[in-house]
């Protein structure tokens with residue numbers, strides 16, 4: 001096996017530039033004659049704009065122009081779109097109000113874009129914005145997920161009466177009700193899934209540029225999917241024709257979903273650059289990221305799980321209200337529906353499921369995909385129910401899972417997904433061994449002796465990722481198919497450029513993708529360049545989200561490599577005067593079967609380009625192939641996370657003392673990178689379970705957690721050492737047998753943590769984040785009810 005091939009923990013090629021400060025992020029780029037934009041944002045959650053006086057601001061030093069929603073409308077630009085259409089129970093499409101680039105007559109959340117000031121310097125633009133006199137007429141706001149559809153709540157969009165965007169359902173209501181009626185035991189839980197604010201290290205940024213001579217626009221932006229951004233900006237918003245717009249997403253410092261979406265700021269920068277006749281740069285201040293990056297989660301649910309007397313699951317009913325915020329962001333409609341309801345079967349043979357979701361508008365920032373998107377919400381719900389059922393029925397949480405695991409594949413769930421393979425027992429067994437489950441009661445006794453409460457919690461999760469199968473996603477409402485593309489260019493000197501439609505913003509594609517090519521062609525990893533993130537260089541591609549770049553992006557490369565190898569063999573056969581069927585290729589060397597004739601990779605590459613034709617054959621010169629890959633199914637990573645906590649009853653502080661994660665990601669290309677992905681995901685899961693919470697003041701709609709002083713990001717000392725393990729069942733839906741790993745940690749870990757906390761406290765449930773204050777309060781009320 002090659003030292004840099006598949007399965008090797010190759011150090012990340014990209015890290016040299018990142019750790020030496022040589023990365024080139026959007027904010028590092030400066031254009032000649034560059035100007036700066038500042039966006040004046042709404043201080044109100046809901047207000048009518050009666051008038052806006054720009055005179056004083058326009059006269060301020062350095063100001064070049066100020067744009068408002070009226071200017072955008074005058075140019076005939078469309079609003080921002082949602083690329084996924086969800087239908088209500090009655091078959092009607094979701095109700096989407098206009099999502100203007102700059103506000104027209106109304107603002108709908110604190111942070112909504114009111115005007116764009118362009119000036120010579122950023123400070124001048126910001127100072128001038130303070131001189132804009134906006135006559136706001138404040139209106140009542142509807143902020144709270146649970147009550148926004150109540151009668152009399154303030155309306156967010158006239159088009160969506162009662163703030164209902166859609167009422168969607170999936171599964172079989174009658175079968176589920178019958179199953180629940182027949183159940184010997186029903187567990188009912190009211191659960192909320194807290195609002196999260198993404199917080200990538202690099203805030204969003206954009207530089208719009210326009211070349212008068214050619215009529216070409218260029219947008220540098222912090223995007224996870226530059227081609228999709230170009231498509232939306234050209235076909236839907238109408239900023240520029242697609243072939244006249246180049247979108248470049250250079251190094252991007254993390255996205256976690258929040259940089260999939262097409263936002264107002266980048267749209268405005270590229271549009272206004274033509275008006276100013278100079279490049280316009282904007283970089284978000286951290287407070288702007290808090291206010292206007294699309295947030296994640298924010299569900300309230302009631303769920304009922306019915307079981308027979310032995311603890312076998314019979315039916316599940318879920319009713320969820322999902323907060324979509326003030327406007328539909330690019331993928332928002334799909335998150336609480338097809339990325340959520342379809343995973344509610346978990347790892348279990350659950351005969352009947354019915355899920356109903358109300359997607360609701362509120363006067364808060366838009367809510368969209370954030371690491372995991374939909375699947376963490378589903379996993380949280382089902383894993384909390386399962387653990388609670390085990391406790392209520394006095395069954396060991398491990399046994400109740402074993403009793404209900406799916407064991408035969410393919411398995412058709414009642415909620416669309418067809419699981420193609422897996423071995424849930426294997427990951428559970430390995431996790432139990434790693435956590436030393438048998439030793440838990442002794443550890444609990446030891447904790448008690450030192451005045452601490454110890455608890456253990458499980459999460460046997462499954463997710464669907466490798467978001468792609470175009471036919472499947474199309475039938476569920478996606479506006480575009482989600483395949484991926486690749487082009488492999490072999491240069492005459494034998495080194496290789498791979499152009500991929502995937503986008504790396506922390507996942508290490510420059511390394512793992514090169515490992516794949518190195519493994520296949522026997523070319524050293526340093527002779528392989530992964531090119532991505534520039535619509536002028538790379539063919540149309542769909543970008544990175546839904547843990548798809550391995551399973552889908554790399555599979556496209558495999559298909560292009562198949563074609564490269566086939567063509568190379570033809571060239572070798574011609575040059576060696578042998579039959580193509582007799583050409584062998586191994587470790588970068590071609591040979592002719594039954595002879596000692598060989599040809600090295602570099603010789604072949606040179607010959608492919610320098611040959612003066614291939615007389616007597618129809619071969620074309622050159623060695624460059626491309627492929628578009630569209631898988632037949634999602635991939636289904638699954639595994640078992642177990643968390644052990646120790647709680648100080650005096651302070652309510654929870655410490656994670658043991659965390660085990662055993663995951664099945666099929667074939668693993670780079671174990672070190674995969675472990676890093678799992679670590680990052682668990683860190684975010686711990687953040688959600690114990691620390692992070694996006695909170696709006698319920699009446700005024702002010703974001704109370706708009707900075708790191710109030711929004712508690714997990715830090716190193718909040719995290720334990722993770723103990724990781726892997727099991728392997730190859731995915732049958734892609735040629736590498738890979739399953740995505742990028743979101744698993746964030747999906748699996750929150751219920752394991754909350755199951756551990758509730759176990760330690762002996763309470764039925766506690767809301768995320770389980771902060772010391774909440775834990776302490778839960779203990780006090782448990783004490784009071786015990787005393788009563």
Ligand code: MCN
Pocket residue numbers: 253254255256257370371372505506507508509512513544545546547548549550551665666667668669670671673674677680738739740741742743
């Ligand atoms: N990989 C592997 N073997 C596997 C699966 C993956 O070696 N069986 C490697 C891949 O080649 C890739 C990495 O692991 O280098 C992640 O692959 P994959 O699971 O396919 O996920 P994507 O590359 O599509 O990345 C998206 C995913 C998502 S959806 C979010 S959100 C997220 C995540 O990745 N955002 C991230 N991880 C992130 N990591 C960083 N640092 N920054 C983000 O914004």
